[in-house]
Amino acid sequence: MATAKASQGQVAVLPGVDDRGTPIFSVLVKRTYRIVPGQPAVRAEADGPLIAADQYFGGGDPETTTVRQESDRVPYKPATDVVVIGQVHAPPGRSLTVTDAGVQVGTHRKVIRAFGDRQCRFRSGRDPVVTEPTPFQTLELRYERAYGGVDRHSDPVMPFYYPRNALGCGVAVNNVREAVEGLRLPNFEDPQDLLTPERIVLGQRTRWNRQPLPQGFGWFPKTAYPRCSFLGAMPGDVVLDEPLREELLGLVPQQQIALARQFRLPRFDVRFQRGASLGLAVPFLAGNEHVILIHLTPDGRLEFDLPNDPPRIMLDISLGENELPPVLHTVCIRPEEGQVDLVWRGAHEYPGTDWLPEMKCLRVVVF
Numbered sequence: 627m628a629t630a631k632a633s634q635g636q637v638a639v640l641p642g643v644d645d646r647g648t649p650i651f652s653v654l655v656k657r658t659y660r661i662v663p664g665q666p667a668v669r670a671e672a673d674g675p676l677i678a679a680d681q682y683f684g685g686g687d688p689e690t691t692t693v694r695q696e697s698d699r700v701p702y703k704p705a706t707d708v709v710v711i712g713q714v715h716a717p718p719g720r721s722l723t724v725t726d727a728g729v730q731v732g733t734h735r736k737v738i739r740a741f742g743d744r745q746c747r748f749r750s751g752r753d754p755v756v757t758e759p760t761p762f763q764t765l766e767l768r769y770e771r772a773y774g775g776v777d778r779h780s781d782p783v784m785p786f787y788y789p790r791n792a793l794g795c796g797v798a799v800n801n802v803r804e805a806v807e808g809l810r811l812p813n814f815e816d817p818q819d820l821l822t823p824e825r826i827v828l829g830q831r832t833r834w835n836r837q838p839l840p841q842g843f844g845w846f847p848k849t850a851y852p853r854c855s856f857l858g859a860m861p862g863d864v865v866l867d868e869p870l871r872e873e874l875l876g877l878v879p880q881q882q883i884a885l886a887r888q889f890r891l892p893r894f895d896v897r898f899q900r901g902a903s904l905g906l907a908v909p910f911l912a913g914n915e916h917v918i919l920i921h922l923t924p925d926g927r928l929e930f931d932l933p934n935d936p937p938r939i940m941l942d943i944s945l946g947e948n949e950l951p952p953v954l955h956t957v958c959i960r961p962e963e964g965q966v967d968l969v970w971r972g973a974h975e976y977p978g979t980d981w982l983p984e985m986k987c988l989r990v991v992v993f
Contacts, residue, residue: 634937634992635970636676642701644973645896652701653950653972655937655992661964666914666931674967680848683768692769692793696845698956698969700899706911706954707902710843712961713764714740714814715924721761725921726817729843729906731932731957732915736905738841739817740765740921746798746826748807753823756811769794769847771813772840773821779804786831789851789861791840801827814841831863835870842903843922852878856898860886877904911954912936913968923961932957932968939972940991944984950974 635657644650658674659667681695682688694711708731716722728737742759749755765771774794778785780802788797796812798805806827815821819838828834840846846853851861852872864870864883872878885891900907914934920927936952950972958967976985 636673650973655970667933693845705907707956708906710959716763723759728920730918734908744811746809748803773812773838799828856895941974942989944986
């Protein structure tokens, strides 16, 4: 892997494969822009670095903490990841118990409902009672606050890990006091698929497929389904003749679990490298789209345009100098810092690993 710092952005070259399995060299260019309300974003004084390894909230343990910023060093993505790193805000000087927050980039829009902290109260033989949400001024956008988690109490011998987000909160298999009393419920939910008291207790482990999908605007965990399935890690406790909700949404192949058990799926699928939250991995953006953020800044609404500033990328790998079409990998919006990062990719096919000894140069020009 070759890296360089160019005046036209932070630059890295790394090998990989595309969605057809073709070997490629990818040139990644990262540029940072300052958000100007109501106008196109303008180039910041310094570009953020191409992040080499995933960074966790508060420098936390990967086993107990979700990712704040995922690595930029990905050779190929089959879509543009739109990611927001920040907080849900109440208006200045006020507190809220519930509000809807939203992101729109071009024609792509996602809304989540944000609740203040809530807990369950156990009732023997009856659905739990949910406490009223407590007032909040800010809620950090992270998947610990989304639906999921681990139930260690319904079956102490075999804890239940919610396949879609084991670091979340709100899951309970059986209606027993130890599992339900004081159970923390998610702060972030889908307004069209809320976790009602009737849905809190699964009753059976195999019913997890009917539960809410975890919601957020940040990086979706690599260890969570369906993302982990593109590396071959499939969830257990499934009913094979019941379609997974991810199948119905087109996020995974039809009958994915059955096909995996028959070894009929590839060990690696480039969709694993797509890291945005549900609904925010979108067909490739042009980089000039209008952006609207709702309740993600103290003012309640922020609008700006992406900068319409794609790089020109030239690469020579001993096959002649080629200009590579720029493709937008990532749009990472950081409202708290007033910045947005764009990561572009230019991809150059090459004959394969057997050819590499013939490669006499690797020269990159970005402008």
